[in-house]
Amino acid sequence: MSGHVDMRVTLAGMTLRSPVMTASGTFASGREYADFIDLERLGALVTKGVSRNPWAGNSGPRIAETAAGMLNAIGLQNPGVDAFCAEDLAWLAGVDVPVIVNISGHTVDEYVAVIERLEEEPGVAAYEVNISCPNVDAGGMAFGTACAPAEAVTRACREATSRPLIVKLSPNVTEVRDIARAVEAAGADALSLINTLLGMAIDTRTFRPRLGRVVGGLSGPAIKPVALRMVWQVAGAVAIPVIGMGGIRDAEDAAEFMLAGATAVAVGTANFVDPTVTMRITDGLAEFCRSRGMMRVAELTGAMRPHCA
Amino acid sequence: MSGHVDMRVTLAGMTLRSPVMTASGTFASGREYADFIDLERLGALVTKGVSRNPWAGNSGPRIAETAAGMLNAIGLQNPGVDAFCAEDLAWLAGVDVPVIVNISGHTVDEYVAVIERLEEEPGVAAYEVNISCPNVDAGGMAFGTACAPAEAVTRACREATSRPLIVKLSPNVTEVRDIARAVEAAGADALSLINTLLGMAIDTRTFRPRLGRVVGGLSGPAIKPVALRMVWQVAGAVAIPVIGMGGIRDAEDAAEFMLAGATAVAVGTANFVDPTVTMRITDGLAEFCRSRGMMRVAELTGAMRPHCA
């Protein structure tokens, strides 16, 4: 229960009911979670990655459990933007929650094509551009791991829309602040981070990789310290708001990300462990603020104190 | 009990009794562990980081526990190479185990100075150069996060010694294979990885960072998937042997690293949880091989099979 704490946050021109959003690819388009939670209490619903044409994804096994986390190599399986509009967006039209569509592409043109198609749709509040996708023009190395391609995708997407543009950063880089600044300069309205850390696991019984694609993305509580560090670094390096994610499973985790400078947070893997976790976090955050006499959850953003000041 | 499995591995010209080594900074110089294990059963004992002059390290708190891991910001506290020789090496002279000294420095000259001093000492089997130290000449950014400085340190150290030279790589990079190749080209005899991932934690009660230095190094089971991925990538990219580490806590973990291409493994944080863990892993690895009819532990190195071949 949110009680008297004002849970609203403003992000890239949007006023969200709460800072608690869903992380792309861990919530589909929300339909399955409607049996467990009130979707309309989410700050925003971020959809799974959508590409211009259907993507088949990777052959299995697609996940592997690791200590305090999991690896996934789903491969952005999705039916393509047309099917997404016909099915997912149509269903979401009946839900009063800001819909942020996560965009995938192998080339700059593919990203732009998805946005152009979605511009026809009224039910899209914002775009989240996933620059962790393999850049085929650059030999599969992710767009998000160098400034130039990250900037190129961002600029092209920026030119394709006047809707809020969020760019989602990859953590698999030497200096995330450089990418963040490049993306900000290219016109992003907000940044979300982190995407998964590239990892691997081997089955010592079969001597084979646990994932069909050998390597995959690490998510869950295990990556939280790295995510929090990057959110703190980026929030201090750019002027646009940051959406923090990576291993969040309770209100304390969410508060940590906001204290580090995040305006909002997204919950991913924890939805698999507890489908109601986003509501627990929303209520917990309100209680966290109330018990500290904070009237607005937004006061948490960047409120970390220097050590032993 | 090792039974009939040949546990020896050869690394950078050294023949080690076992592939199980200790990870720098988690074992001091072994003295404290002598009460718990037979140090002479270790493949090698890697000492804490040693610098030319004494380093005071960071003010506390110096550690923070995280999900399946811990953050540390010890700051390479050490008494300097002279005191290290007088105390640690003197004590180690009485122990029949290959001693690998881990080297720290803020400048290339500092690294070289440590090696020059240690060249006078007979009891040093090899050097492990920690290039994760802040490079003061380059504004504190770690030597290990770019090819040029990594290459410079390696080349200078190479010129200072004919003893086996191991360079320890940082995982906080976009493409660890590039650094690995640069270091190999500069004359390293072997590579060890991974060092800790840069992370952070905030105390939601005090709103202050949990570490005095705000950010610190993440270690423990949480980082194993990232470590394993990097070891696999690097083993496939260089011709010199790789020492794998990151979250190893049992024989299965050690086997995973060897299957991914590591010639030997190092155990760090797990020593804090169980001071006898290196012996459990050594015995467990022997049993792992025996139960699979492998006569030599070295057969594990790079033995990962392609998926569903």
Place this chain on the structure above:
Amino acid sequence: RIEVVANTQVAPGVGLVVFHAPRTAASARPGQFVHVRVSEDSLSILRRPFAIHRVRGERIEVLYQVVGVGTRQLAEATPGTRMDLLGPLGNGWRIDPEVRHALLVAGGLGVAPLGMLAEVLAARGVAVTVALGAASEERVVGRDVFEAVARRVEVATDDGSCGAAGPVTGVCERLLADEALDVVYTCGPEAMQRIVAGQVAAAGIPCQVSLERLMACGIGTCLSCVAETAEGLKRVCVDGPVFDATAVRWESAPGEAVAAAKSPLGGSRV
């Protein structure tokens, strides 16, 4: 959170746990599963999927084989322990009203999702014949459950210590010849289900199989659990676990990696 009311070993490394789960019990259909969070503070954060073996009033029974950390923790759960449990999940077996005589073929712990099915079929007056395969006599589980309701129960063990010696697929072959069957339901290692599916197809009758995949969410959102079928990629957790044998693209079968590596079903050769 759901209470464990009993937890006993029924065969070497195999346990039967009973949960007091009124809501799940009330809506469960044969072939569905529950997704269990065995421990809250474990290094293993994901839920574990288990078939609903039987329903008894407000209780559900789960048969489990200890293969790793989660099932080990489950084996240690004492009565009174509470666990977070999602379910019933999945589609469950399709029961065609026309059916008069059904054959159930189980390999190893493949019996798990077939117990309730046998009871429900019998209750509807369907004749039930069962073929049970296991490594050895002591590993035959659930036999009593089937004998209580089945017209005929045939056992096959790898070592011949009970029933016919050899794989359960041999018994299946024979029963397909002996009996006038309208449908075959099978669960077990994917390799065994595949053979059964072939035998049943040859006999020209419908066959339903129950697939197994690694699962994160269990409710259709993460796409961890997909299987290739004639209608494209399907999510085993919501579009399955039960599929028409003819629709399954066995050749793809990433499940074999799972089965071979981990499956309790894969555990016992059949």
Place this chain on the structure above:
Amino acid sequence: RIEVVANTQVAPGVGLVVFHAPRTAASARPGQFVHVRVSEDSLSILRRPFAIHRVRGERIEVLYQVVGVGTRQLAEATPGTRMDLLGPLGNGWRIDPEVRHALLVAGGLGVAPLGMLAEVLAARGVAVTVALGAASEERVVGRDVFEAVARRVEVATDDGSCGAAGPVTGVCERLLADEALDVVYTCGPEAMQRIVAGQVAAAGIPCQVSLERLMACGIGTCLSCVAETAEGLKRVCVDGPVFDATAVRWESAPGEAVAAAKSPLGGSRV
């Protein structure tokens, strides 16, 4: 691994756990601690340090306050549970043979490492006076232990519900004036120990304090637990936890971050 033989609540949020630990019990000295691996599969992988409160034959007693995940798990441990336990660790209190009369000053759970000390001092014929501070009467723990062996036991509570109202440092001040003391031993929140150290210094007698730091290894290898002293950085786990009050550089005190944030000792104002 060591067996829990008893585990009871002795005050709100405070428990007393008894371990059957023959080897530890045989070699333990007052002021030492054990490093406990409360759970093996927990998301929290590190051990937790706890003072040895008392030794009874082959058993050791540990007083703990529930402040987080590890102490919560400890509070849930039932008799028969086994835990991996390292110790005795640390230097322990120094006992000067000349001493005739000692004052023990405890704040909150600072009583933990002082129980065995009081007993050992009394057994050696040393007169023992004790000042106990707690938030309220129900939070005064270990009083019986001290009353059994001490010449005098004074209590101070923040709310005055028992003994003098106010901080235990007030009682300490008074006892320093009243009594002819040779040494003072104190444990509690760092801020309180600091005040006591000042009072004792003014009285011109020696004072030993017991510091608290976050610890990983507990055996001197990781340098997590260092404290600044007159002789430079010292490792609290092996060079401490007991230090001469005069040697401690309080101003550094990273421990305050710990104390403020987490310490059960820090928990109760004194």
